Amino acid sequence: MAAHLVGRRVTDAWTDGLRLREPLSRTAVRSLVGERIEAARRRAKFLLFPLTSGRTLLVHLGMTGNLVFRTGQNAEPTAHDHVLLDLDQGPPLVYTDPRRFGLFKVLTATGLARSKWLRNLGVEPLSDDFDGNFLHTACEGRSRPIKNLLLDGHIVVGVGNIYASEALFGARIRPTTPAGRISRPRMVRLVAEIKAVLQRSIDHGGTTINDYLGSGEGGYFQQELTVYGRAGEGCLVCDKPITNKVLSGRSTFYCTTCQH
Numbered sequence: 453m454a455a456h457l458v459g460r461r462v463t464d465a466w467t468d469g470l471r472l473r474e475p476l477s478r479t480a481v482r483s484l485v486g487e488r489i490e491a492a493r494r495r496a497k498f499l500l501f502p503l504t505s506g507r508t509l510l511v512h513l514g515m516t517g518n519l520v521f522r523t524g525q526n527a528e529p530t531a532h533d534h535v536l537l538d539l540d541q542g543p544p545l546v547y548t549d550p551r552r553f554g555l556f557k558v559l560t561a562t563g564l565a566r567s568k569w570l571r572n573l574g575v576e577p578l579s580d581d582f583d584g585n586f587l588h589t590a591c592e593g594r595s596r597p598i599k600n601l602l603l604d605g606h607i608v609v610g611v612g613n614i615y616a617s618e619a620l621f622g623a624r625i626r627p628t629t630p631a632g633r634i635s636r637p638r639m640v641r642l643v644a645e646i647k648a649v650l651q652r653s654i655d656h657g658g659t660t661i662n663d664y665l666g667s668g669e670g671g672y673f674q675q676e677l678t679v680y681g682r683a684g685e686g687c688l689v690c691d692k693p694i695t696n697k698v699l700s701g702r703s704t705f706y707c708t709t710c711q712h
C-alpha cells in the first residue's frame with residue numbers, strides 16, 4: 453500500500469453503500485475525491501491513510517475484506533466490491549469484502565483521536581514500548597490467565613491465538629497461569645518469545661492460508677508450529693502428549709510437564 457498509494461490523488465469514488473461493520477457513508481466516500489493519500493500506516497489491524505485535508509481514511513479488513521488494485525487477477529468487478537477509488541495514476545483501488553465485517557471510514561483528526569476502535573488498543577508487540585517490565589507491570593494484581601490477557605488487545609495488540617500458545621510454550625509458562633503471579637524475569641522471557649514468534653511468522657509470510665491474497669505466498673509458518681494444533685502428539689522437548697484446553701473460547705495448546 454505504501455509503495456502504490458502514497459502520493460496518489462483520488463479522482464473519482466464509488467460505493468454501493470452496503471453496511472459493513474458500521475454503515476458505509478456514501479457522502480464520506482464521495483468526499484475522498486480530490487484528496488491525496490499522504491502516508492500508509494498500520495495500528496493493530498487497522499490501516500490508516502492520512503489525507504491532504506488532515507482527515508484520515510481508516511480501514512479494517514474484518515474477516516474477509518481486502519484492498520486490491522483493479523488489475524491482473526483482480527481485474528474483474530465482483531459482487532463484493534463495496535468501494536472503488538479511481539486514482540490519478542495506476543489502476544483503481546477496490547475495497548472488497550464478502551462477509552462485510554470490515555470498516556471503511558473517513559475521520560477528522562478529532563474523530564480519529566476519539567475513535568472507539570483505536571483508543572483502547574494496547575502497545576504494538578514489536579515496538580520498544582513492549583518489554584518485560586511493561587508486561588509485568590500491566591499484569592500486576594491480575595488473576596486472569598496470562599493467555600487471555602495477551603489475546604484481549606488491551607495490553608498488547610497483535611498476539612493472536614496461535615502466537616500466544618507458541619510464545620507461552622517457548623517461555624515455558626502454562627497458559628492458565630494467573631497473569632499477576634508471573635515473575636518479572638519470566639515476563640522478560642515471554643516478551644522475547646512473543647517478539648521472536650511474530651518475527652518468524654512475518655518472515656515466513658504469516659500463518660493464514662485461506663483467503664490470503666497479500667503476496668500469494670502465505671502459510672508457510674504453519675509447518676513450524678511447536679504446540680498449536682498438536683494435541684496428543686509428543687512435546688518437542690519432553691515427548692509427553694500436548695494438551696488442548698479451551699480458554700475463553702479459544703483452543704489452547706501446551707505441555708503440562710514443560711510449562712508451569
Ligand SMILES: [Zn+2]
Pocket residue numbers: 687688689690691692707708709710711
Ligand atoms: Zn514438554
